[in-house]
Each structure stands twice: as C-alpha cells, then as structure tokens.
Amino acid sequence: MSAVLTVENLVKTYPGFRLGPVSFTVEAGSIMGFIGRNGAGKSTTLKSILNLVHPDGGSIRYFGQALSGNERAIKQRVGFAGGAVDYYPRKPIAEIIDVTRRFYENWDDGAWEKYAAAFSIDPRKTPRELSEGMKVKLNLTIALSHRAELLILDEPTSGLDPVSREELLEIFLALKEKGAAILFSTHITSDLDKCADHITYIKKGELVASESMEAFLSRHRKSGEGRDLEEIMLRYEKEDFREKFAD
Amino acid sequence: MKNLLIKETRLSAHLLSYLFLAFSLMALIPGYPILVGAFFVCFGLFQTFQNGRETNDVLYSALLPIDKKDVVKARYIFVCLIQAAAFVLTAALTVLRMVFLGNAAPYVNNPMMNSNPVFLAWTLLIFTLFNVLFVGPFYKTAYKFAKPFIAFIAASLLSVFAAELFHHLPGLAFLNTSERLPVQFALLLFALVIYGSGTVLSCRAAQRNFERLDL
Numbered sequence: 090m091s092a093v094l095t096v097e098n099l100v101k102t103y104p105g106f107r108l109g110p111v112s113f114t115v116e117a118g119s120i121m122g123f124i125g126r127n128g129a130g131k132s133t134t135l136k137s138i139l140n141l142v143h144p145d146g147g148s149i150r151y152f153g154q155a156l157s158g159n160e161r162a163i164k165q166r167v168g169f170a171g172g173a174v175d176y177y178p179r180k181p182i183a184e185i186i187d188v189t190r191r192f193y194e195n196w197d198d199g200a201w202e203k204y205a206a207a208f209s210i211d212p213r214k215t216p217r218e219l220s221e222g223m224k225v226k227l228n229l230t231i232a233l234s235h236r237a238e239l240l241i242l243d244e245p246t247s248g249l250d251p252v253s254r255e256e257l258l259e260i261f262l263a264l265k266e267k268g269a270a271i272l273f274s275t276h277i278t279s280d281l282d283k284c285a286d287h288i289t290y291i292k293k294g295e296l297v298a299s300e301s302m303e304a305f306l307s308r309h310r311k312s313g314e315g316r317d318l319e320e321i322m323l324r325y326e327k328e329d330f331r332e333k334f335a336d
Numbered sequence: 337m338k339n340l341l342i343k344e345t346r347l348s349a350h351l352l353s354y355l356f357l358a359f360s361l362m363a364l365i366p367g368y369p370i371l372v373g374a375f376f377v378c379f380g381l382f383q384t385f386q387n388g389r390e391t392n393d394v395l396y397s398a399l400l401p402i403d404k405k406d407v408v409k410a411r412y413i414f415v416c417l418i419q420a421a422a423f424v425l426t427a428a429l430t431v432l433r434m435v436f437l438g439n440a441a442p443y444v445n446n447p448m449m450n451s452n453p454v455f456l457a458w459t460l461l462i463f464t465l466f467n468v469l470f471v472g473p474f475y476k477t478a479y480k481f482a483k484p485f486i487a488f489i490a491a492s493l494l495s496v497f498a499a500e501l502f503h504h505l506p507g508l509a510f511l512n513t514s515e516r517l518p519v520q521f522a523l524l525l526f527a528l529v530i531y532g533s534g535t536v537l538s539c540r541a542a543q544r545n546f547e548r549l550d551l
Contacts, residue, residue, distance in 0.1 A: 141398060142550035164401035176396040177347050188347055191339040192400045 092153070093117050093239045093270045094138065099147035101130075101137055106294060108133050110147065113289040113299040115239065115272050120265050122285035122302075123274040124318070126326055130294040131274040135243050139169055151239070165194055168232020171243045175216035175224050182227065183212035186234075193235035201234040222253035229260065240264070242273035246280050258284050278318035288318075292325055340402065340410035347396075348411075350387040353418055356380025360425040363451045364433060366442035370449055371496045374462035377422040378488065381415055381466065385474060385481055394478045398551055405543040408475055412539040415471060419463045426451075426459055434514050446512075449500055453520035454511045457527035458499045464527075464534040465491045472538035475546045 092114045100109035108130040115121045125131050136142040138149050140160055149156040151163040177185055190196040205212065208226040216224060225245050232240050246254045254277075261271050261284050275281065281288060281302070289299040298305055306317070315321035357380070362373030388394060397407040430451040437443060449455055466488055473484040503512035510516045 136551070139399065140404075141395070143548070161401050161403060164399070169399050171395075175392070177391045177393070179391075180347060184346060188339075188343050189400075191342065192402065 091117050093151065094272065095148075095150045096134075096138060097148045097150075099134065099137055099144050099149065101133055101142060101144045103133075106130070106133075108137075108291075108294040109144075109296070111289075111291060111296045112147075113287075113296075115270050115287070117238070117270050118265060118268045119286040120261055120271045120273070120284050121287040121289060122281035123272060123289050123291075124276065124278065124281060124322070125274075125291040126276055129291050131276075131291065132243055134291070135169075135241055135272075135274060139167075139241065165235070166238045168229075168235065168237030168240045169242070170225060170228030170232060170240070170245060175219075178217035179215050181213060181215055182210065185216075186212065186231070189231060190234070195236045197234055197236060200236065201230065204230040204233050220253075221248045222250065222257070225249065225253075225257065226260075229257075233264070237269070239270045239272065242271065244274050244276070246273075246275055246277055254280065278322055281318055290322075290325075297325060337406060337410060337413070340397075340406055341413060343397070344410050344414040348384060348388050348391075348393045349414065350380075350383035352383040353380045356383075357418065357422050357425065360422045361429065363426050363429040363455070366446045367448050369496050369500055370451065370455065371458050371462065371499050373426070374422070374459040375489075375492045375496070377419065378462065378466040378470070378492070381418055382470070382481075382485060384414070385471075389479060389481070395551060404547055408543045408546045409539060412467070412471065412535065412542070415467065416535065419466075423456070423459060423463070427456055430456060438514055449503065450512050452512070452514055453517065453524040454503075455499075457520075457524045458495065460524075460527040460531040461495055462492050464531045465495065467531075467535045468538045472542045472545075475542035475549070478546060478549055478551065 094115040096114070097112045098110040099112070100107070102108070111130075111134055113121070123131055123134070133142060137144045138156070140156060151159075152166065154163060156163060186201060190198070190201070204210075208223070208230055210219075210223065210227055210230060216227065219227060229240070229242075229245075246257055249257065258280060261273070264271060265284075265286075273280075285302050287300065288302050288305050290297040290305075306321075309315050309321045314324050356376050359373040359376035359380075362368065362370045362376075394407070398404055430453075433443065433451040443450055449458075469491055470481070470484040470488040473487070474481050502508050503510075510519070
C-alpha cells in the first residue's frame with residue numbers, strides 16, 4: 090500500500106510542553122488510531138500536520154509531496170473534521186455548502202446529496218440545530234463530498250452516545266473499503282478495537298509506539314503488559330494517586 | 337480570491353457591516369460632528385470581526401485549499417469595499433450639500449464641520465486608522481481585538497476633535513467652506529494616498545503575522 094501521509098520527527102515546543110519527536114505513516118485504504126490521554130499532544134500533532142500550528146522541526150509529506158509549498162493542492166485531497174466544531178452555527182447548512190463547494194475542484198454535488206440523505210442531514214437546518222453526532226456527520230459529509238483521499242479527524246467520537254459512535258465506526262470501515270485512509274485521534278480505546286489497522290500512541294508528548302494494531306497487541310500480550318488496548322493504556326498511564334496523596 | 341470574497345460576504349460578514357453604511361447620511365446633519373459617521377461605518381465592520389471569532393471563521397478559512405495569506409487579503413478587500421461604498425455615498429451627499437444646499441441657513445451658520453473635500457479627506461483618515469490600528473494588529477492573534485479596537489477608538493475620536501478644531505484656528509477657516517477648492521482637493525488626494533499606502537502596508541504586515549500564527 091502507498092503512503093498518503095508520512096510524518097517524520099515532528100517536534101513542537103510550548104512553554105511547559107514538548108511534543109515529539111513524533112513519526113508515523115498512514116497508508117491508503119487503512120485506518121490509523123491516534124491515541125493518548127487528554128493533553129498528550131494529539132490535537133497539536135493533528136494541527137501541525139494541517140499547518141494550523143507551526144512545528145519547530147520535522148517533515149510532513151502527503152501523497153509523496155512536502156506540505157510546505159504544496160498546501161493548496163494537498164488540501165484539495167484531504168478532509169478534516171474537528172469533532173463537533175461547528176462553523177457558522179446560525180447559517181443554513183445549504184448556504185455553507187454552497188460557499189464551501191466553490192473551493193474544491195473535485196466537489197461532487199451527487200456525493201453531497203447521497204451522503205446528506207444517508208446521514209439524514211437537512212440542509213435547511215443550521216449547525217446549531219444539530220446534535221453533536223450530526224455535527225460530526227456534517228463535517229464528514231463535507232470531506233466526502235470533495236472526494237478526500239485522507240480524512241483527518243480530531244476526536245470525532247468524543248461526546249457521542251454509544252449508538253452514534255457505533256454508526257460512525259461503521260462509516261469509517263465502509264470508507265476504508267472504498268480506499269480512503271483515515272487518521273483519527275481518540276482517547277476511547279474501544280473505538281480502535283473495532284476498526285483500527287494501525288495505532289500511533291503518544292504519552293505526554295512522546296511517541297510510545299506506531300505500528301500495526303496486531304503487532305502492538307501481540308507484543309504487549311507476550312510481555313504480559315495487557316490483553317487489550319485499554320489494559321495496555323492503563324498500564325502505561327495509571328498513576329498511583331494513593332502514593333501521591335500520602336502524608 | 338473571488339470565492340473567498342463570496343465567503344466573506346455570505347458567511348463571515350455581519351449584517352451590521354452593511355446596515356451601518358447608513359451612517360454615511362450623517363454628512364447631511366448640520367451642527368453635528370459629522371465625522372463620527374465614518375467611525376460608525378468602522379464600528380459596523382468591527383461586528384464582522386467579532387462575528388468571525390464567534391463562528392470559527394478563521395479556522396474554517398485556514399482549512400480551505402487556499403493560501404493562508406489570502407484569508408487576510410480577502411478580509412482587507414471586504415473592509416475596503418465597505419469603506420469604498422461609504423466613501424462614495426458620503427461624497428455624493430457632500431456634492432449635494434455643496435452644490436444644491438450651500439446657501440441653506442443651517443449650513444451657512446454651522447459652527448461644526450461642513451461637508452466638503454476636506455471632510456472627505458478626514459473620512460479617509462478615519463478609515464486608514466481602522467485598517468492600520470485595528471485590522472492589522474487583530475491578525476497578530478486572529479482572536480484578541482480589545483486593545484486594537486480601543487486604540488482605534490482613541491485615535492479616531494482625537495481625529496474628530498482635531499477636525500472640529502482646525503477650522504476654528506486663524507487662517508484655516510476655509511477648511512470648513514467651499515473656498516480654495518484646489519487646496520482642499522490636494523488634501524483629499526493626499527488623504528487618498530495615505531489611505532492606500534497605509535492599508536497596503538498594514539495588509540502585508542497582517543499577512544506575515546497570520547502566516548506565523550499558531551491557530
């Protein structure tokens with residue numbers, strides 16, 4: 090499989106927090122789960138690879154091209170959804186779509202209508218009238234309508250009820266079958282159990298692992314560090330608060 | 337850029353940015369510091385910046401397949417289009433007041449500023465202050481606008497005060513009349529150059545700041 094996104098030695102430093110070096114590769118037709126606790130640096134990593142924040146070091150390549158200097162062309166092929174972030178919450182969805190579609194060379198009105206109908210999105214509504222799950226679906230629909238080959242999703246399942254989460258994971262699997270690559274961050278390990286092919290795990294800004302889900306689980310099972318993602322993550326992350334609060 | 341301007345007018349702009357163009361009509365009010373009309377036009381534009389912050393406009397724009405610096409350029413063009421509309425309307429009313437209402441008693445005995453080319457020059461100066469003191473510094477964060485807006489308010493109110501003061505100074509009474517029009521038009525041309533160069537330089541600095549910004 091070909092690499093759609095390659096991140097090498099990404100570093101970003103803030104006062105009191107250092108991310109990286111982080112390296113991973115997302116392949117076409119695969120789902121990568123990007124996991125870590127709240128504040129581990131997941132959003133900073135995703136924002137860095139979207140050029141929303143400026144890394145202090147490292148390289149980011151999409152479809153074999155460096156992000157720097159090719160941002161316009163690359164963003165035509167990439168879709169981003171920041172969970173339930175709603176843009177223009179009081180504007181009718183139809184108007185937001187009519188403006189958004191103008192920016193994408195590969196915008197497909199048929200795809201928009203198909204996915205909007207499949208997700209029961211009413212274009213007459215405004216984003217503020219949608220539930221959290223519907224907002225995620227709206228962002229996904231926009232990404233799918235310009236035929237994004239890579240979907241980058243920042244905690245898309247956070248705040249969703251179990252049924253909506255299950256639906257969303259099924260959508261991810263269906264998109265993967267169609268050849269799309271998905272990189273999604275989450276701190277909910279059960280999401281990854283259901284659909285991830287690869288996992289990239291960061292802890293306090295540092296890369297713990299980036300490998301196939303199978304290899305990651307197998308390695309930790311052999312060493313007795315946990316049978317599933319949740320156990321492994323708890324082993325890495327759990328702090329002894331009784332010791333911390335001891336007199 | 338055309339698509340970004342469509343986005344500016346249909347998604348980003350606040351309705352008040354358009355409605356406050358009506359404050360250009362202040363050019364007809366006698367006995368009033370009519371230059372505050374230009375301030376209110378800018379106050380209407382401020383609503384678009386405030387609205388943009390509340391609707392995640394900057395993030396939406398930065399994720400589009402465009403050059404980031406064009407986000408800033410499109411906003412400057414939108415601001416300039418509103419200011420140009422206000423200026424054209426104000427200029428038309430100024431011509432009306434000078435040509436057809438020049439001898440009307442309320443304007444002849446007006447102790448405050450009259451509409452004339454110098455008034456139009458002051459209008460352009462207020463617009464320049466907005467672009468240089470508010471719009472440019474806003475893009476240092478694309479989020480915080482209190483300090484830049486207070487700076488603009490202070491500078492524009494000082495300008496209104498200065499504009500009302502100057503024509504009372506010895507030898508400068510012509511600034512409030514229809515006399516010495518060549519001098520007045522020279523001042524207007526000078527203000528136009530200041531507006532154009534100030535806006536372009538401010539836009540370039542804002543683009544550089546926005547490119548460096550972590551969103």
